[in-house]
Amino acid sequence: MTLRLYAHPFSSYCQKVLIALYENALPFEYRTLGEEAANAELASLWPIKKFPVLVDGERTVLEASIIIEHLGPYHPGPVRLVPEDPRGALDVRMMDRFFDNYVMTPMQKIVSDRIRSELVRDSHGVDEARRMLDTAYAWLDYAMAGREWAAGNAFSMADCAAAPSLFYADWAHPISAEHANVHAYRKRLLARPSFARAVDEARPYRQFFPLGAPDRD
Numbered sequence: 001m002t003l004r005l006y007a008h009p010f011s012s013y014c015q016k017v018l019i020a021l022y023e024n025a026l027p028f029e030y031r032t033l034g035e036e037a038a039n040a041e042l043a044s045l046w047p048i049k050k051f052p053v054l055v056d057g058e059r060t061v062l063e064a065s066i067i068i069e070h071l072g073p074y075h076p077g078p079v080r081l082v083p084e085d086p087r088g089a090l091d092v093r094m095m096d097r098f099f100d101n102y103v104m105t106p107m108q109k110i111v112s113d114r115i116r117s118e119l120v121r122d123s124h125g126v127d128e129a130r131r132m133l134d135t136a137y138a139w140l141d142y143a144m145a146g147r148e149w150a151a152g153n154a155f156s157m158a159d160c161a162a163a164p165s166l167f168y169a170d171w172a173h174p175i176s177a178e179h180a181n182v183h184a185y186r187k188r189l190l191a192r193p194s195f196a197r198a199v200d201e202a203r204p205y206r207q208f209f210p211l212g213a214p215d216r217d
Helices: 012-023 036-045 064-074 086-115 123-143 157-172 180-191 193-208
Strands: 003-007 028-032 053-056 059-062
Touching: 003 012, 003 036, 012 064, 012 086, 012 157, 012 193, 028 036, 036 053, 053 064, 059 064, 064 086, 064 157, 086 123, 086 157, 123 180, 157 180, 157 193, 180 193
Parallel strands: 003 028
Antiparallel strands: 003 053, 053 059
16 A cells, blocks of 8 residues: 655655655655645644654554654565664664754754744744754764764664754754764765755755755755
8 A cells, every 4th residue: 555645845854754765765655745635634634733744554653753663664675774673773763862852953943933023033042952953963973983874884764863954953053163073974964865865855945944045955
């Protein structure tokens, strides 16, 4: 049965799932949000209307990490994104949480604050988000020493999370030049065919980035 994904190409969390699908060349129906019919279908499936959402037969799967976890046993491919080894799986899940909580979340705080009216902007919250990103970049630079991918030598769910996280975070709050390991890792992610495809699919929407998309990447 065909997988059905409710997503938007410019969304970081949607790109996280798209990378997983593209890594294993899994066929799916792309229900692009922003279109009236797809929006209505999403609302009927998940009233909170957060995305991405995956429909697999009679099962509706929510949240990007859970969707990727779901794909592993039910739609396996040549690239195993969560290792069978319990310790290796924990390492992948920990790094996945790191990118979602300490890179993606503060990045989104900075971006969403710019969308607000100036009268209700949260400058204190944005300052905190920037400090969190600086701390996360520094920790990641140390963690990536000697590693090719986020959890070791194999591409995993953690890298699916890292790619859009670092892609947009560097736009919102540039990674310091001193963090050479992070910059090198970000370049490797951009060169990965699955993420390069997601980036290319999102190019038509760059003018909507609230902070102004840089003329790079």
